[in-house]
Amino acid sequence: MSQILFPDSVPAYCPAGPSLQCPAQIDGAAATFEITAEALEDHFGARSYLYEDLASAFSSHRKAIENVARSMFEVTGAHSIVLHSGHFRFPA
Numbered sequence: 001m002s003q004i005l006f007p008d009s010v011p012a013y014c015p016a017g018p019s020l021q022c023p024a025q026i027d028g029a030a031a032t033f034e035i036t037a038e039a040l041e042d043h044f045g046a047r048s049y050l051y052e053d054l055a056s057a058f059s060s061h062r063k064a065i066e067n068v069a070r071s072m073f074e075v076t077g078a079h080s081i082v083l084h085s086g087h088f089r090f091p092a
Contacts (some may be wrong), residue, residue: 002027004073006066011035011058013051019082020054024069031079033069043088 004026011020018035024031037054040046044065046057058065066090072081 002074004031004070006069010054013054017082018049018054020058022069024073026073026079030078031073033072033081033083034083035069035083037064039083039085039088042085 004024006022006024009023011022013019014021014034017034019034019036019038021032021034022031035058037046037049040054040057041049044057044061047053065083068083069081072083072087073079
């Protein structure tokens with residue numbers, strides 16, 4: 001099993017998604033995960049796609065989001081993943 005770490009950092013806003021992008025480390029190597037604005041709105045109460053609303057929802061539910069990201073990193077073996085609304089329909 002890989003060692004997956006999530007640095008305590010502020011997520012970056014990606015307007016093309018829109019999404020928030022966050023750093024991670026897998027066995028010491030750089031990795032990233034994104035969570036879509038739709039997922040933050042559907043499952044974590046983001047009030048809009050504005051950065052402030054997305055960041056607030058992310059911050060309030062960071063542990064749950066990182067748990068799903070961890071599962072996806074483990075399942076896929078990828079170092080860059082995007083979490084969509086469907087990833088949160090079932091518990092990690």
